[in-house]
Amino acid sequence: MDDLRRIRELYGEPAPDQAARNRVRARLEAERGPAPVSSRRPRWTPLLAGLAVMAVAAVAFVVPRLHADPTGTDKASVLLAAAGAAAAVPPAKGAYWYVKRVVNGSDVKELWAGRDGRAWTREHKGTTTVTTKTDEPFTLNGHPMTIAQIEALPADPGALRAHVTDMLGGVPERDRGGVVADALTGLLWSKPAPSGVRAAAYRALADLPDVRYLGRSTFGYTVRGVERELVIDARTSQVVKASTAGRTEVVLVAGWTDEKPAIS
Amino acid sequence: MTVIAVREPDLARPEGFREIFDAYFEEIFRYVAQRLGPDDAEDVVAETFLTAFRKRDRYDPERAGVRSWLYGIATNLIGKHRRAEVRALRARGRMAADRDVSGLADVVAMRVSAQSLGPSLAGAIARLGKGDRDVLLLVALAGLSHEEIATALGIPYGTVGSRLNRARKKLRKALGGTNPMEGDHG
Numbered sequence: 001m002d003d004l005r006r007i008r009e010l011y012g013e014p015a016p017d018q019a020a021r022n023r024v025r026a027r028l029e030a031e032r033g034p035a036p037v038s039s040r041r042p043r044w045t046p047l048l049a050g051l052a053v054m055a056v057a058a059v060a061f062v063v064p065r066l067h068a069d070p071t072g073t074d075k076a077s078v079l080l081a082a083a084g085a086a087a088a089v090p091p092a093k094g095a096y097w098y099v100k101r102v103v104n105g106s107d108v109k110e111l112w113a114g115r116d117g118r119a120w121t122r123e124h125k126g127t128t129t130v131t132t133k134t135d136e137p138f139t140l141n142g143h144p145m146t147i148a149q150i151e152a153l154p155a156d157p158g159a160l161r162a163h164v165t166d167m168l169g170g171v172p173e174r175d176r177g178g179v180v181a182d183a184l185t186g187l188l189w190s191k192p193a194p195s196g197v198r199a200a201a202y203r204a205l206a207d208l209p210d211v212r213y214l215g216r217s218t219f220g221y222t223v224r225g226v227e228r229e230l231v232i233d234a235r236t237s238q239v240v241k242a243s244t245a246g247r248t249e250v251v252l253v254a255g256w257t258d259e260k261p262a263i264s
Numbered sequence: 265m266t267v268i269a270v271r272e273p274d275l276a277r278p279e280g281f282r283e284i285f286d287a288y289f290e291e292i293f294r295y296v297a298q299r300l301g302p303d304d305a306e307d308v309v310a311e312t313f314l315t316a317f318r319k320r321d322r323y324d325p326e327r328a329g330v331r332s333w334l335y336g337i338a339t340n341l342i343g344k345h346r347r348a349e350v351r352a353l354r355a356r357g358r359m360a361a362d363r364d365v366s367g368l369a370d371v372v373a374m375r376v377s378a379q380s381l382g383p384s385l386a387g388a389i390a391r392l393g394k395g396d397r398d399v400l401l402l403v404a405l406a407g408l409s410h411e412e413i414a415t416a417l418g419i420p421y422g423t424v425g426s427r428l429n430r431a432r433k434k435l436r437k438a439l440g441g442t443n444p445m446e447g448d449h450g
Contacts, residue, residue: 003435007404010356010385014297014305024287024293024310031314048315113361117388126329252286 018231057189066110075213076206078234083202086188086237089120089195095146096254097192102250112261113192115136120261131261138191141167147192155196157203161186177210178223184208185230190241191256198237281320284330286312292334299342301352308345312338317433335406336416339398348393353386388438392431399424400431 049141097113108124112132119137123130136144140165154160164183171179185202205211205219212220217240219230231241242249292312297305315337316323323333342349389397398417402408408416410424417424 003432003439004404007384007389007435010389011405012356013296014294014302015291017297017302020293020302020306020309021289024289024306026315027310028285028313028317105288105291106329108287111307229418250290252283 014025073217075211075219078213078217078232079206079211079219080203081234082232083199083206085193087137087199087200089198089237091195092256095258096256096260098253098255098257098259099190099251102252105250111137111190111260113147117146122261128224139168140164140186140191141171141179143167147190148186150191150197151194153193153200154188154199155200157200157207158195160200160232161204161207162179175224176206178221181205181208181211181221182223182228185228185239185242188230188232188237189242190250192256202237215219277408284308284316284334288331289313290333291331292338293405295335296338296342298405299352299401300348301355304345304348304352308338308341311341315341329412332408332412332416335402335408335412336418339402339417342396343394350390353390356386384438385435388435391438392434395419396427396431396434399427400435403428 069253095114097111099111101109103109103140106125110122111119112122119134121132121134121137123132138145138147138150141151143146154163161180161184164180165176167183168176184201184205188198193201208221214220214229219232219234219235221228223244226244227246228242232237232239239251239254241251289309293305293309296308296312300308312334316334319337323330336395389400392400395417401412401415402413410421410428413419414421419427
């Protein structure tokens with residue numbers, strides 16, 4: 001008898017509660033007092049997130065969608081609000097594109113990608129930290145991209161979608177919508193896409209029939225049979241969380257910095 | 265490839281504390297909501313992070329990861345809400361019954377499992393001693409290792425195994441089946 005499994009079934013999985021999170025966070029900020037301003041702290045330009053770097057476990061799962069909005073009104077309004085916020089983010093400068101995320105609630109992963117093409121990843125797992133030099137930190141539909149190429153992407157939603165679709169090559173017709181959605185969401189957080197490109201990506205996602213609104217600022221789409229979800233903060237245009245089959249990534253930081261990775 | 269050093273977010277820095285909140289809120293909230301229900305969870309989770317912040321000087325990264333440390337604090341706070349936990353378990357027992365009965369196939373088997381399993385599993389968990397229940401649920405719901413539970417609850421390593429065995433035995437007995445092939449695994 002697998003009693004532990006039965007216990008898990010009995011308890012179920014409570015839905016994540018973004019409102020509770022915000023309330024608790026506000027309470028903590030209030031009771032802890034305001035954070036002191038540190039001049040040493042690098043200034044992150046909060047930007048955002050990408051599914052392209054996520055390893056995809058090849059396990060399909062289907063979850064019943066209770067709050068899907070059949071009219072698409074919420075979907076468009078949330079994504080267009082995010083597009084507006086993205087467009088308003090001032091241009092950022094820095095030597096390194098830096099992304100920090102927490103995988104499955106425990107492992108912390110960081111990426112530094114320099115304009116000179118050098119890049120490192122750092123992984124904190126349990127009590128070990130491993131730093132690795134990496135080539136090709138960014139890919140779009142499997143094509144390696146340099147920072148300059150990402151910055152030169154079209155800032156018009158139609159042109160951006162066409163550009164991404166042109167890169168699909170041998171992807172079967174039925175998988176195209178999901179793959180395009182995946183490439184566009186990658187421009188929102190994991191890649192150093194400038195404000196105009198991010199805004200265009202949000203607008204293009206609003207037009208994609210393959211993207212579903214699941215309520216609570218959460219969007220879902222299917223890539224080659226695997227469900228993916230993206231949680232955004234429409235006020236700031238930040239991607240908060242990306243998840244797929246058994247893997248959840250919480251984005252802590254995605255922005256430019258001058259601070260170099262400490263390499264021994 | 266260079267192996268560098270142990271590094272967890274620094275609790276003393278406000279940014280570090282925020283990172284910890286962002287990284288673990290969801291997981292801790294889920295655990296507390298599972299045990300107490302969503303209504304009581306919010307206060308307890310807020311208290312968990314506040315306690316972590318206040319007692320940050322006592323946190324020893326050599327002994328425990330931030331994650332198991334937070335689970336330990338949350339578990340101790342849950343202990344002060346015994347009534348809410350029993351209430352949540354009673355509700356879960358009922359819910360399990362409803363869900364099973366309304367299933368599609370094999371209605372008879374489901375009704376049997378609903379009546380004998382759902383409510384009585386919940387009941388058996390509710391009747392466990394607090395220490396046994398804490399260890400059982402840290403294993404089943406949080407997936408902590410014996411070592412992590414020992415540091416989280418401040419109990420000897422061997423005690424984790426013995427409490428877990430005792431809890432599982434009681435559950436099996438309550439569920440009416442004993443499997444002689446499943447002995448104690450320490």
